[in-house]
Amino acid sequence: MSARYFGAAVARLEDPRLVAGQGRFVDDLHPAGLLHAAFVRSQAAHARILSVDVAAAAAMPGVAAVFVMGDFAAIAAGPMPALAPHPLLKTPLTYHPLAVDEVRHVGEAIAIVVAESRGVAEDAAAAVMVEMEMLPAIADAVAALEPGAPLAHAGRENNLAATLKASFGDPDGVFARADHVVTETIVTHRGGCHSMECRGVLALPDPLGDDLTVYTSSQSPFLVRRLLAAYLGRDESGVRVVAPDVGGGFGPKANVYPEEFATALAALKLGRPVKWIEDRQEHFLATTQQRDQIWTVDVAFTAEGRMLGLRGRGVHDNGAYAPYGLILAANALGCFPGPYAFEALDVSLDVVLTNMVPTTPVRGASRPTIAFVLERMADRVAAHLGIPREEVRRRSFVRADQMPYVTGGKARDGSPISYDSGDYRRALDLALEKIDAAGFPARREEARRRGRLLGLGMASCVEDTGLGPFEGATVRVTPAGKVVIATGASSQGQGHRTVFAQIAADALGVDIADVLVEAADTARFPLGISTIASRIAVTAGSSVEMAAQKVRAKAMRFAAHRLEAGEQDLDLVDGVVSVKGVPGLGIALADIAKALAGAPGMGMPYGLEPDLAATAYFESEGLTFSYGSNACEVEIDPETGDVRVVRYVVAHDCGRLINPQIVDGQIIGGVVHGIGNALFERMIHDAEGQPLTTTYADYLLPIATETPRIEIHHIETPSPRNPLGVKGAGEGGTIPAAACVISAVENALGPSAPFMGAHPIAPQDVAALLDKRQ
Structure with a gap:
């Protein structure tokens, strides 16, 4: 049939x-005897806990209990198990469910208050008295590597958690014979996920036995079960974990959090259901974030614009802990060389501890960062040679007749990375055709007559899927x-x-x-x-x-x-x-x-x-690789520096489409996410690690008025690596988007403007760049 x-x-x-x-989300569940939890959180980025006085809070009407970590000693102790152990992490860098003797970022949980209502729990949490000795804090990953820098963890020798390296080919030889080499520094700034539903946990002990059921707003219920059972010293059969309806995840909800453990411990201790629902300020303070990578890279290329090789060093801010191991940093290295047929690669990435919220994957898991590095450098090569940006890409892409293509890189398990199928040039040509790149000069002139600057941007990417x-x-x-x-x-x-x-x-x-x-x-x-x-x-x-x-x-x-x-x-x-x-x-x-x-x-x-x-x-015996190219136009008001994305075109290949409507929804959402990364989302901290953007009055997200019509065109190249011929599509919209938008902004400012190697950019940044034009 x-x-x-x-x-x-x-x-x-x-x-x-x-x-x-x-829908039935965690907060829609109200079992009999339910208690509500609130956390006492650190207001210091780095401090030693001297004492926690819970007496006043525990005596308040409606409060069932106030727990610190020591109160759970009979059922559990120690730091949480590692979600993704890595041989380079010699000592545990995971949280305790509640901080024991030291807090290492603002928002770290110190105590849990359980009460008849959330309001009572929050009032009681405010009454808990925590005495702390302030310790020097470090909030800058580059400065954290300097000799004598404050230590993010008291007692460590330094702030370097690990250094990851990736290389192939003969970098020295390739750079020696290259016609040209350019060097730039690329910076991607930290941001969060901000899903519609914040995190939430409901823990229900079995009143007739020892079993425990946990409802959690998670992408990883089986990993939560595995780690929680191990922490409690129980067989997994005695722990049931359910992810009910979940209002968005985007990566951070794949992590296993101390609040999940602390809520479960409180429920077991009290023998009653306990629920905690994260509020928006807690989301800024305690849900993991992403980016804050700084790369300095050299690209070697021919006089015709073919990129031959790349070498560089990056610094990755991992925050105060490594609950997800080194996956985010490892992903970064695995994303090279992107869609390009480099002959050689030599990169390293320092994973650095700071007194900040930990970083773990957010939609793309370092792929947007490395795409930004590669695509900005492709534009830089074109500018250096004075040739069209698309020609650098066409001359540097992996060709369709080279598929399957072994990149020279290594996957997490050490196996060779091999692209399965695709035609990268076709995707770029399709995106440029559909945005009518040929007619762009006329549209730019029309914008100039209206007193606006119009820019055309482009970016390509490869996405490893089917992990x-x-x-x-x-x-x-x-x-x-x-x-x-x-x-x-x-x-x-x-x-x-x-x-x-x-x-x-x-x-x-x-x-x-x-x-x-x-x-x-x-x-x-x-x-x-x-x-x-x-x-x-x-x-x-x-x-x-x-x-x-x-x-x-x-x-x-x-x-x-x-x-x-x-x-x-x-x-x-x-x-x-x-x-x-x-x-x-x-x-x-x-x-x-x-x-x-x-x-x-x-x-x-x-x-x-x-x-x-x-x-x-x-x-899965091999990754499947989606790919695509984006093209967009931005319009800039030169008087205010305001940037508007006015057109956006996506050419994308995720193999056979199971449901085009769902794929389109994934891509559109991803593009908007990437526009937010490029122009709006800025998680600002002061030098002492205090967050300055903890509400949506300060931390901006794109809304409907900032979202252009996004036009999507599909290419279907079946993957030979699974019976359906499919590839993933969940992150492909985000991966090239920031690079595409910044490419367009730079193009709008003209050839005399400085190179743009960072995101996000704000109107004041654009205004400063306009002033610097020669």
């Missing part, structure tokens, strides 16, 4: 319930004729229910309305990894396909016996297996499921195993 749903813009099955206000090792799925046909998919893959708005249902409905020939999806509950499926790195369509989607095909094959074997026909003579349409060319001779999947459900005293029919169900785990 030909596909009915795969590739179609099927309306999201998730939406009717959500738009009707019937292993696996995700899994069980597909089961029930005796009622419904198809139930169970998987560990959690969703934060990506449309997983819809795309999984599309895949299964096609494989089993059923109506998509008859497919149900159960996900993100460790009691419903045994194993899962995490919804990160644009991996779920490849891994979980392929698992659904494999499991559904197994179910189909089993149904066909049953029907062949029952209908006395060869399997090759059967078809599966509308949930019925029928004999081709014989109207009315068939059997419904529901009836096959009933027969395979068994009956007392009766043998299983035809020697088949019970249940019309199958489980499959797609084990």
Whole structure:
């Protein structure tokens, strides 16, 4: 049967319930006996805790308890397990659920107050008296490497957590024979994720036993279970973790947080459900952030503009802890050489501790940073030679006839990085064609007559997707004729229910309305990894396909016996297996499921195993690489420095499209995220590590009035590395966006303006650059 749903813009099955206000987020859960938690947080970036006096707070009406870390000694102690251990991290750099003797950034939790309401808990938290000895703080990652710099952790020898390196080819030889070399410093500034729903945790101890259930707004329920069970010294079977509806994740919700542990410990201690919901100020102070990387790079290139090699050193601000190990820094190195066929690479990245909120992946996980480095340097090469920016890219891209292309880089597990398929030049040409680059000079002149500066920007990228090792799925046909998919893959708005249902409905020939999806509950499926790195369509989607095909094959074997026909003579349409060319001779999947459900005293029919169900785990044996090019136009008011993105075009290839509407939504959201990175989001701290932007009055995000119409054009180059031919699409909109916008701003300012090697840029920055033009 030909596909009915795969590739179609099927309306999201998730939406009717959500738009009707019937979603169930963590804060919508109100079990009997519920208590509410608030945290006492450090107001100092670095200090030694001398004492914590909880007496006044504990005596307040409605307060059930106030806990510091020592109060949990009977059930747990020590720092949290590492989410992603790394051999270069010789000593633990994870939080305690509550700080023990030292706080290392503003917002670190010191005590947890549990009360009958959140308001009472917050009032009591304000009454907790914490005596601290202030310690020198360091908030600048570059300064943190200087001899004699304040130590982010008292007692450490220095602030360098690790140095990661990546190289291939003969860098010395390539640079020696290059016609030209240019050097620049590139800076990307720290920001957050700011999902619609802040973090939240609800911990429920079993009143009849020792089991614990935790509802958490997480991208990684199975990792939360693994680490929490290990911390409590329990078997994982006694800890259930559920991610209910989650209002956005963008990476930080993949982390495992001290608040999840502290809330669970408080619930176990009290024997009652405890819930904590993060407020917006806490989000600024305690949810992990990203970026703050500074790179100094050299690019070697020919007189014709072909980039040959890159070398450089970066400094990565990891904040006060490394809860996610070195993944963010490792990702940065793995993103070189991007879409370019460099002959050589030699880069290193210093991972530095500061007294700041830790950095972990935020939509793109260092990929936007490295794309910014590469794309800014491509523009720099073009400016140096006085040739079109697109020509540098065309002459430097990996060619379509080179696929699969081994870059020379290494993946996290040490395996060679190999691009699977694609045509990078085609994507750039398509983006420039659709934005009408040829007609840009006329539009620029029209803007000049209106007193505005118009600029055209471009940027390209490659995105590694489908990260292993696996995700899994069980597909089961029930005796009622419904198809139930169970998987560990959690969703934060990506449309997983819809795309999984599309895949299964096609494989089993059923109506998509008859497919149900159960996900993100460790009691419903045994194993899962995490919804990160644009991996779920490849891994979980392929698992659904494999499991559904197994179910189909089993149904066909049953029907062949029952209908006395060869399997090759059967078809599966509308949930019925029928004999081709014989109207009315068939059997419904529901009836096959009933027969395979068994009956007392009766043998299983035809020697088949019970249940019309199958489980499959797609084990990724290689990354899939999405790619694309963006082009945009910005308009600048030279009197105020205000920048407006007025046109935006995306050419993107994520392999076969399961649902174009969902992919478009992912890309549009990603582009807006990237525009925010380029022009708005600025997480400012003073020299002592005090955050100065802790509300949306100070920290700006793009809204509808700052969002242009985003035009998307798809290229479909199937990946040979999974049965669906798909690649990920969750981060591809963000990765090149900041580079594209800054490219356009620089172009608007003209060739006499200074090189722009940083983001975000504010109107005052643009005004200063206008003043510097020669």
